[in-house]
Amino acid sequence: xxxxxxxxxxxxxxxxxxxxxxxxxxxxxxxxxxxxxxxxxxxxxxxxxxxxxxxxxxxxxxxxxxxxxxxxxxxxxxxxxxxxxxxxxxxxxxxxxxxxxxxxxxxxxxxxxxxxxxxxxxxxxxxxxxxxxxxxxxxxxxxxxxxxxxxxxxxxxxxxxxxxxxxxxxxxxxxxxxxxxxxxxxxxxxxxxxxxxxxxxxxxxxxxxxxxxxxxxxxxxxxx
Amino acid sequence: xxxxxxxxxxxxxxxxxxxxxxxxxxxxxxxxxxxxxxxxxxxxxxxxxxxxxxxxxxxxxxxxxxxxxxxxxxxxxxxxxxxxxxxxxxxxxxxxxxxxxxxxxxxxxxxxxxxxxxxxxxxxxxxxxxxxxxxxxxxxxxxxxxxxxxxxxxxxxxxxxxxxxxxxxxxxxxxxxxxxxxxxxxxxxxxxxxxxxxxxxxxxxxxxxxxxxxxxxxxxxxxx
Numbered sequence: 544x545x546x547x548x549x550x551x552x553x554x555x556x557x558x559x560x561x562x563x564x565x566x567x568x569x570x571x572x573x574x575x576x577x578x579x580x581x582x583x584x585x586x587x588x589x590x591x592x593x594x595x596x597x598x599x600x601x602x603x604x605x606x607x608x609x610x611x612x613x614x615x616x617x618x619x620x621x622x623x624x625x626x627x628x629x630x631x632x633x634x635x636x637x638x639x640x641x642x643x644x645x646x647x648x649x650x651x652x653x654x655x656x657x658x659x660x661x662x663x664x665x666x667x668x669x670x671x672x673x674x675x676x677x678x679x680x681x682x683x684x685x686x687x688x689x690x691x692x693x694x695x696x697x698x699x700x701x702x703x704x705x706x707x708x709x710x711x712x713x714x715x716x717x718x719x720x721x722x723x724x725x726x727x728x729x730x731x732x733x734x735x736x737x738x739x740x741x742x743x744x745x746x747x748x749x750x751x752x753x754x755x756x757x758x759x760x761x762x763x764x765x766x767x
Numbered sequence: 768x769x770x771x772x773x774x775x776x777x778x779x780x781x782x783x784x785x786x787x788x789x790x791x792x793x794x795x796x797x798x799x800x801x802x803x804x805x806x807x808x809x810x811x812x813x814x815x816x817x818x819x820x821x822x823x824x825x826x827x828x829x830x831x832x833x834x835x836x837x838x839x840x841x842x843x844x845x846x847x848x849x850x851x852x853x854x855x856x857x858x859x860x861x862x863x864x865x866x867x868x869x870x871x872x873x874x875x876x877x878x879x880x881x882x883x884x885x886x887x888x889x890x891x892x893x894x895x896x897x898x899x900x901x902x903x904x905x906x907x908x909x910x911x912x913x914x915x916x917x918x919x920x921x922x923x924x925x926x927x928x929x930x931x932x933x934x935x936x937x938x939x940x941x942x943x944x945x946x947x948x949x950x951x952x953x954x955x956x957x958x959x960x961x962x963x964x965x966x967x968x969x970x971x972x973x974x975x976x977x978x979x980x981x982x983x984x985x986x987x988x989x990x991x
Contacts, residue, residue, distance in 0.1 A: 634899055731966040734800070
């Protein structure tokens with residue numbers, strides 16, 4: 544299934560980096576941990592806010608306090624969401640061709656508040672399981688008050704674009720001549736994300752070992 | 768020196784996480800590798816774009832193709848820029864208190880194109896040295912054509928806000944009672960960023976060893 548080809552989600556710059564299938568979108572959203580949510584304030588100012596998210600079956604969910612400007616600003620209003628994974632730094636023989644390797648997904652749409660209690664609880668599960676897989680079944684569920692204090696925004700993943708850059712530097716022919724080819728180092732310095740050693744809460748009994756869903760948590764980076 | 772206290776850069780949610788000095792802003796911008804730039808299109812749509820940046824003396828620089836929508840959209844127009852470092856996942860005894868540790872800087876302002884050739888070249892140096900420290904002195908500088916094709920946007924770091932969350936989960940008293948305290952694991956799973964092994968460009972002579980500025984590149988994470 545291909546992603547939607549609307550004008551604003553059609554990638555104009557760097558077309559060779561555009562990826563147009565839904566599996567690629569899912570991979571980027573699976574691999575990302577936070578997203579950047581942009582909206583326009585009622586008086587016309589752009590705002591971008593980093594926040595956790597989850598996604599399922601073509602819908603992206605974000606949550607926040609009912610008082611948060613981002614939730615108010617994105618409800619029944621247009622938002623733009625970006626999830627970017629930075630994979631490496633491109634060193635080139637030319638300053639101009641320095642770049643980065645990345646996977647990036649951008650979604651345009653209108654945010655709608657999830658108000659149905661069952662749908663909202665499910666969305667909170669999706670968000671929690673994205674940021675902390677395994678937690679939902681072990682942690683205490685939301686109290687009535689906590690549930691009421693939390694707002695959830697849903698966004699269709701219909702209008703989306705994915706850009707991916709992999710590989711080494713794209714050089715000018717003039718920089719690949721025998722006298723220039725070794726003029727400066729060129730290549731990729733990969734950026735690696737990994738989980739550190741779990742740091743237990745000070746109140747936790749010492750005998751309580753961190754569970755597998757924490758110690759064996761995968762980076763979910765998937766095929767790159 | 769404290770950051771500016773305008774209404775929109777005043778942090779309303781999570782005040783205990785707000786940091787109001789310029790040194791903290793510099794640390795976040797030093798540690799970040801890419802930023803998220805948001806602007807409003809002429810017809811009123813929010814757009815957010817991930818991009819490289821550099822900063823120096825109270826100014827943030829981003830660059831891009833002269834044809835890029837983000838550069839057009841941010842020139843003489845309001846932008847909002849966010850740089851976020853995700854430092855760890857907070858596992859709590861309550862779903863509601865799951866969270867993340869992070870350092871985040873948000874800047875509001877009007878982007879101005881840097882057109883003076885000397886200032887523009889300097890800005891490109893600042894941006895290149897941020898994404899690839901050490902490269903500027905070794906790589907070929909921009910040709911006339913490359914220079915003309917590149918647009919640079921400058922943004923004052925005057926109106927900015929920094930939020931930092933560190934430490935373990937903030938729990939409810941009801942979850943710290945003897946029967947609940949060990950009900951589920953709680954703590955922090957740190958997210959670690961590191962540089963991988965440099966991957967030389969296929970055209971590079973095999974004898975060309977990666978220089979120190981690549982192999983010994985620091986993460987610049989600074990005090991956290």
